[in-house]
Amino acid sequence: MTQTVLEVKGLTKWFPISGGILARTTNYVKAVDGVDLEIKEGETYGLVGESGSGKTTVGKCILRLIEPTTGEIIYRGQNITKLKGDTFRRIRRKIGIIFQDPYASLDPRQTIEAALTEPMKYHKLVESDDKAHERARELIKRVGLNEDHLYRFPHEFSGGQRQRIAVARALAMDPDFVILDEPTSFLDVSVQAQILNLLSDLQEELNLTYLFISHNLSVIEHMSDRVGVMYLGKIMETAEKQIIYQRPEHPYTHALISALPIPNPALRRQRVVLSGDIPSPVNVPSGCRFRTRCSYATDYCKEKEPPLSARQPGHLVSCHYELKMSTPIPITKTSRKI
Amino acid sequence: MSGSAPGDGEVLLQLKNVRLRFKTYAGDVKALDGITFAIRKREALGLVGESGCGKSVTALTIVGLLPENAQVSDGEILLSGKNLLKSTPEEMRKIRANNVAMVFQDPTTFLNPVLTIGDQLEEVFLLNPERLARVAAKRRTEDAQKKAGTSGERTKKEARESSLAMLSKAEQRKVARELSIEVLKKVRLPDAERILDDYPHELSGGMRQRCMIAMALARKPDLFIADEITTALDVTIQAQILELLRELKREIAGSTLLITHDLGVVAELCDRVAVMYAGNVVELAGVEDLFANPLHPYTQGLMRAIPMIGRPLERLETIPGSVPDLIYPPSGCRFHPRCPMALDRCEVEKPELIHTGKDHTVACHLYEEKKS
Numbered sequence: 001m002t003q004t005v006l007e008v009k010g011l012t013k014w015f016p017i018s019g020g021i022l023a024r025t026t027n028y029v030k031a032v033d034g035v036d037l038e039i040k041e042g043e044t045y046g047l048v049g050e051s052g053s054g055k056t057t058v059g060k061c062i063l064r065l066i067e068p069t070t071g072e073i074i075y076r077g078q079n080i081t082k083l084k085g086d087t088f089r090r091i092r093r094k095i096g097i098i099f100q101d102p103y104a105s106l107d108p109r110q111t112i113e114a115a116l117t118e119p120m121k122y123h124k125l126v127e128s129d130d131k132a133h134e135r136a137r138e139l140i141k142r143v144g145l146n147e148d149h150l151y152r153f154p155h156e157f158s159g160g161q162r163q164r165i166a167v168a169r170a171l172a173m174d175p176d177f178v179i180l181d182e183p184t185s186f187l188d189v190s191v192q193a194q195i196l197n198l199l200s201d202l203q204e205e206l207n208l209t210y211l212f213i214s215h216n217l218s219v220i221e222h223m224s225d226r227v228g229v230m231y232l233g234k235i236m237e238t239a240e241k242q243i244i245y246q247r248p249e250h251p252y253t254h255a256l257i258s259a260l261p262i263p264n265p266a267l268r269r270q271r272v273v274l275s276g277d278i279p280s281p282v283n284v285p286s287g288c289r290f291r292t293r294c295s296y297a298t299d300y301c302k303e304k305e306p307p308l309s310a311r312q313p314g315h316l317v318s319c320h321y322e323l324k325m326s327t328p329i330p331i332t333k334t335s336r337k338i
Numbered sequence: 339m340s341g342s343a344p345g346d347g348e349v350l351l352q353l354k355n356v357r358l359r360f361k362t363y364a365g366d367v368k369a370l371d372g373i374t375f376a377i378r379k380r381e382a383l384g385l386v387g388e389s390g391c392g393k394s395v396t397a398l399t400i401v402g403l404l405p406e407n408a409q410v411s412d413g414e415i416l417l418s419g420k421n422l423l424k425s426t427p428e429e430m431r432k433i434r435a436n437n438v439a440m441v442f443q444d445p446t447t448f449l450n451p452v453l454t455i456g457d458q459l460e461e462v463f464l465l466n467p468e469r470l471a472r473v474a475a476k477r478r479t480e481d482a483q484k485k486a487g488t489s490g491e492r493t494k495k496e497a498r499e500s501s502l503a504m505l506s507k508a509e510q511r512k513v514a515r516e517l518s519i520e521v522l523k524k525v526r527l528p529d530a531e532r533i534l535d536d537y538p539h540e541l542s543g544g545m546r547q548r549c550m551i552a553m554a555l556a557r558k559p560d561l562f563i564a565d566e567i568t569t570a571l572d573v574t575i576q577a578q579i580l581e582l583l584r585e586l587k588r589e590i591a592g593s594t595l596l597i598t599h600d601l602g603v604v605a606e607l608c609d610r611v612a613v614m615y616a617g618n619v620v621e622l623a624g625v626e627d628l629f630a631n632p633l634h635p636y637t638q639g640l641m642r643a644i645p646m647i648g649r650p651l652e653r654l655e656t657i658p659g660s661v662p663d664l665i666y667p668p669s670g671c672r673f674h675p676r677c678p679m680a681l682d683r684c685e686v687e688k689p690e691l692i693h694t695g696k697d698h699t700v701a702c703h704l705y706e707e708k709k710s
Contacts, residue, residue, distance in 0.1 A: 050572035050573060050574060050575075051572055158660045158661075159660075160660050161660075188388035188389055188599070188660075188661060189388060189599065189640060189643055189644050190388060190639065190640060190643050190656070190657040190660070190661075191660055191661075192643070192644075193643035193644070193645075193654040193655065193656040193657070194656045194658075196645070196654055197653055197654055197656060200653070215572070215573065217573065217647065218644065218645040218646055218647050219645050221645065221647050222645035222651070222654065223645075245647060245648075255574060256573055256574060257647070258577075259573050259574050259576065259577035260573060260577075260602065260647060261576075261577075261580060261600065261602030261603050261605065261606045262602050262605065262606075262646065262647060262648065263600075263601035263602045263604070263605045263629065263641070263644060263646055264605055264629055264646070264648075265605045265606075265625045265626045265629050266626065266629070266630075267605075267648070271577060271581070273574075273577050273578055273581050274574045274577070274578070275578075277542040277543075277544060277545075277575065278572070278574075293574075
């Protein structure tokens, strides 16, 4: 049995909304509303959802860049939710993060070398400045850039190169778990492939565990071993990738996957189009939060929220009913030439 | 849709060797390097490429909305035979009002935040009082016919006469509002009456984009340009808009130019596709032909580089390097520094678009060699 690297239990994050002349808290944005996750050593767990579903907040809560409202974060058996000071710092260096926007995540006034050596110095991972330089040189080469690049500033790089630098910086602390928050959504497709390959290579080489957050279903399918589908702050369905993409059992997963335009005109298909928009996370619908857009919803869904329960080992679905749905994507038998 | 692809139909819009540069402090950005393609009547042409390849600039050139530092140095754009590049600003304004409508990526920036949707949508109709008078007259006859049964020969005649009479401002507004409600219903917006009194911030992204589409369609344009209209939307909302476009395609009599970087959107909606790279059209073909048999090394690379559901791959193939800086574009074929199959001549000589098969053109030296 492979070891569990990270476990999240009942995580919630409610952002208060203040209003009125006394600026009292009038309501909450329920960005994350009860999420459980378990990520195993060496795997990539893909967290997919539309904007506003809370996937980024989950990532930030794990690192406690945002303090969770309730819930527990357990890293390798140790509850890190309430840790402080040095003890927390020692654990946090094992968890890296790469953000979506490489233009915002690098300090424009810092050379690349400074950006790479700063975390090493902060976490006291190197004895001397020389060692830090040496390690920075290794890292920059490892992500496919060269030593000259160390002495430049972020504005001299393209988006893809910046994201490589962000990867190098995340690796500087020698983490074993990395949160990838939409790492390619700012990049062009021809560059996206380079970064995805780099991430796969690094995972294999350094035995990393990834939490891959994205709204892009194709990228998630390519990168992940297991996938969790989020909707309005909760996980609706989680399972092995093949199950999610070929035999989903939650109507939202089904609609989401069938909604994706597939770059193959031979595969034009019947799609399930959901009506309406995602409800506001301030006024989450009663009962099942997906019921307002679900074509199978009944009165019972209005009253009772379905628990995320196991249909098969490892396949958890949050729905009252066991629905029979078609495969959302026809798989072509004829292999295409390209 | 693919089945009803309009073959070698009549040409609506023809771009011929359009060159354009932007003057900047850092130097001239050679954004378009001789773009040539045609949009046929009633077809949906997809324009795909990565950011910075010139897709949006091409669209802005067509509608004449380029920023001041842009300079078209060569070429012509013919809309039903009329060169748009030689038109005066006043003529272009009329063309935008009547012939070519464009919808942009981000509906939030293109809707006026201090006017209601109704104010903005009704304006489209109010600009054309003759049309309003015609519509009003038609309605009157229809009503009269309903009342008098089908013996409406005389009423028709009366209507024709009364249609020449102009409406008062209040009447105009009333008819414009009715037409606005109709067009909002056409883009499947529920509760159209209420939406007309809403301000843009009261609507969701998908609804705003529907309003933008409604404004474009209200003009019954010959050419409908959609510039990345689903990019800013979530997958499920994107599916709604794609479904809407598919339905509207049957209703729109005009042509569509669909600009996107998403090959999936192209595969679903277009009849033909033009692939752009660094200011050039590198390949142009029917959608099925292009996906089954991409010829240009860039198109091939692009298709192998995208993760696709239902096509499990161990590794994605990559195109080395990144999109070039167009202040100093590569010589010869602009793709040659990244091309795995580059020949010596690619560095010096720019390839022309050549026909390689029925309705399939490509700008690559590899295929010239084969042909000769």
